[in-house]
Amino acid sequence: MPVTIMIVAVLFPVLASPARADEIRPIRFPIEGRSRFSNDFGAPRSGGRSHQGNDIFASKLQQVVAVVDAKISLARLDSSGNAGNIVVLRDAQGWEYSYMHLNNDSPGTDDGANMAEWAMAPGLRQGSRVVAGQPIAYVGDSGNAEGTAPHLHFEIHAPDDSVLNPFESLQAASREPFANNHPGAASPAGSIDLVDRAPGGIRISGWSIDPDTTGPVTVMAYPNGRWGGEAKASKERGDLATAYPTSGSRHGFSMLVPVSDPGRVTTCVYGANVEAGLAGRLGCPSLDVAVNPFGSIDQVDRQPGGVNVSGWVIDPDVAESTDVHVYVDGAFAGSSGGAIERSDVASAFPAYGSAHGFSLDLTVSEGFHVMCAYGINVASGQNSLIGCRWIMNTTDPWSNLDRAERQGSVITVAGWATDPDTRAPVPLHTYLDGIHVGLAGADIPRPDLPAAYPRYGERHGFGFDLPVNSAPHTVCVYAINEGPGHNTLVGCRTV
Structure with a gap:
């Protein structure tokens, strides 16, 4: 909620302007429903102050309404200080009507959470126009009213800033129900088309149209009741011109709603009335928000000297790349900047771009090992597995x-062999009926092998012919190890 500080007698009664002779202002009563008040204007207060208005006691969260057609000249969401949350209306003649101690608690509590959606009526802000009887806020106990019964402190100030005792005006005030039938009363309509996680918060997109004007609607968001910012619904949307030909096409919006805490976030979005009147609720979508890095280990490939691990990671708070730390058997084994281009990641998470892939070579000894990768947190949150x-x-x-x-007097032998310690072709020894009959190398291209062993290339196939007589024979082929390890039997066949 925009915060405006206005140094006037309203906020600092010790500097109050002289009292004005009693006068009755034609107003609508400021609270909807049952309430009680007395003529406590001028009553002494601590610090040598005097009471500059009347306290109207009512239930917490009871609706507070505009007493006249006016503009909101001050909207302060700050429950500290004497006045607490405050709204000031200024009418066309310069009279001001101040509402203090507006609600700062979540419904059913006294938690002081000060959520914007439960202090002022959604869709209103400083500069908004309102009409008499229109809901603008809620009764509460903010400011120095904490610990007292919920009430509205109501003041009237003349154009010369002298203070009017509001008692007689309140006694004579109208209590007609709000009809919402004034010119320009129709509330904006619209839709939320997209809700997604984005760096720094939640990206919400959609459209909103005020049927009383072709001008852009101001869209306001309230994540879990708190103030989440506003945006103009003025982006081009060709589909709207077809559906609403009299309103035009420039009514789309896209806004980033700041969110820093993890968990489910319900964001209510309102289109503010371009004229005076009620806002239109566009929707209240919910999204589970994560703040810790997330991603995937896509592949672990054996390579000479160890393994290569690859995947992707995103820190939901930022669009920039995220570091990855890898541990083998609980010991740190290496890190990667996580900035490799991954178009598939960009397609799945368009708000974050494509530079989130990682690839890391690890030296690993022979045997079983457990390898774990962690995304290193950038902003709020913590490192995550x-x-x-x-x-x-x-x-x-x-x-x-x-x-x-x-086939006749020839045995044709074919296969493949790879030594995990090297990319070079593997030497082969061939035995016929237990007798060594020759050497060969597994160096024939095999395009199918890189799919299974991408770090070794394709030149690991073999094929050769052995001349034989008509008797049955047993052929055995051995792969000759290079470096640590042992020779291995490729296979035997009796043909």
């Missing part, structure tokens, strides 16, 4: 004998 993976790190060659087929 992105995910953990089991790693089985072997040093012996991987391989497969795809076929060993006999």
Whole structure:
């Protein structure tokens, strides 16, 4: 809620202007429903002050209404000080009507949370025009009224700033129900089309039209009842011109509503009346808001010397990249800036862009390991676990004998072999009926292998022919290890 500080007698009664001779102002009574008041104008107060208005006692959250057609000259949402939350109306003749101690509590409590939606009527702010009888606020106990019965402190100031005892005006005040049938009374309509998490808060988009004018509506948001800002509904929306041809197309809006705390946030959005009158509620969508980084470990790939871990991470408070720290068996193993372009992430989270991918090479010894990745928090919140993976790190060659087929006097052998310690082709030893018959290398391109082992390339296939006689034979192929580890059997076939 915009905060305006106006140093006048209303806020500082010790500096009060001289009292004006009793006069009856034609007003609407300022509270809807049952209330009680007395002529306590001028009563002594602490610090040598005197009471500059009348206290009207009523139930907390009872509706407070405009006493005249006027403009809101001051709207202060600050429950500290003597007056607490305050609204001041100024009519066309310069008379001012002050409402003090407006509500600062959540419904059913005395918590002092001071939520804007329960202090002033939604859709109103400093500068708004109102008509007599229109709801503008709620009875409360803010300021130095805390600890007393809920009431409205009401003052009337003349154009020369002299103070009028409001008692007789209140006694004579009209109590006609608010009809909302004045010119320009129709409330704005509209829709919320999109609600999504965005850096710094919640992005809300939609449209709003005031049927009484082609001008833009001011849209106001209240996340969990608090003031969340405003925006002009003036963006181009071609679909609106078709649906509302007399209103034009420039009635779209998109606004960032600041949110810093995690949890479910219900944001009520109102279109403020362009003329004097009630706001139109566009909707109250809810969204579960996270403040800790989130993301995914997409892949863990074996590579020479260890593994490569890759994925993405976003800190919901910022659009910038987020660091990732990786631990293996509980020990810090490395970090990444998390700034690799990921178009798929941008498609899923358009408010954050694409620079949120990470890729990190880790040195890992042979055996079973637990690898965990954490997103490092930037703003509110804390570091969070992105995910953990089991790693089985072997040093012996991987391989497969795809076929060993006999055609006449020739056995054709084919397959592949990879040594996890190197990207180089693996040497092969071949045995026929237990007798070593030759050396070969697994260096034939195999385009299918990078899909399973992306860090080793495709030149790990083998294929060769063995001449044989007509008797059955057993063919065995071994992959010869390089570095730590052991030679491994690729496979045996009897053909």
